[in-house]
Amino acid sequence: MKAMAQHGAKSPVPFDPSWKSLLECAVVEVLEMMAGSRPEVNSSSSEEPRGEQTAMVGLAGALCGMITLRCSNPTATKFASLMLGGDAASNPATARDALGELCNMIAGNFKAKITSLVDGCMLSVPTVITGDDYSMSTGEPTDGFSAAFNFENEPIWVALIIHS
């Protein structure tokens, strides 16, 4: 958040529902490059996001809010294994770290696709929550969406939550 504060106030950019396809594209690009496997967008999913690992990256400046990436423990471990190779992911802290970095790269890739956000929106360092029974209070979310994916037959969810 330190870097975010240093860059001061930016003109707000209004939420655009078409960003969902850009976020989906960012997820596919990042996971394909970092984990070596292409996730499928599951647009027919009506499931609520679930899973014991949630990574979050804050957005500030022209767009305020956060991007989250949620999945199960086994999926987080699989991500870390695919990113690092071998049994490097046997440590739960490594799996959390990998999930946080994936969320960070998804957030960066997403905002790089939107000209008005590239230089006007800052990212926080990632935070990872462990546990599936929680509620998140982020002030006044005014807009956003959640996108579901299948990654090697495991569900994952990515959400954009925008504050006013």
Place this chain on the structure above:
Amino acid sequence: MKKLKVLIVDDSSVMRKIVERSLRQAGLDLSEVIEASNGAEALVEVQKGSLDMILSDINMPVMDGLEFLKSLAGLETAKGVPVVMITTEGSEARVVEALSAGAKGYLRKPFTPDQVKERVMPLLGGN
């Protein structure tokens, strides 16, 4: 090309490992890889001297990559050591700021070993 002693600075241990692996896949012969999790830790390592290259994330707690980069300006042990900044954000402004502060190159996450090779090799006189 001689064996290289490289400093990798990132608050994520996973990213440090990925950067190291990408450097090896890009063909760099690494004699030693030193890791630091923020700019302040990295400064201590730079002061010890004998580094051939530094790769640093920008967005880190304690001391971010740009502050670290600016702190290198007064260090004798940092002279001639190329610094490559690693960024997630795709912000041209931050890249320009980094290059103005003395960085010799940058990489955007996620990156491939080919992109690492393209950005890093020229700084070492390789191809």
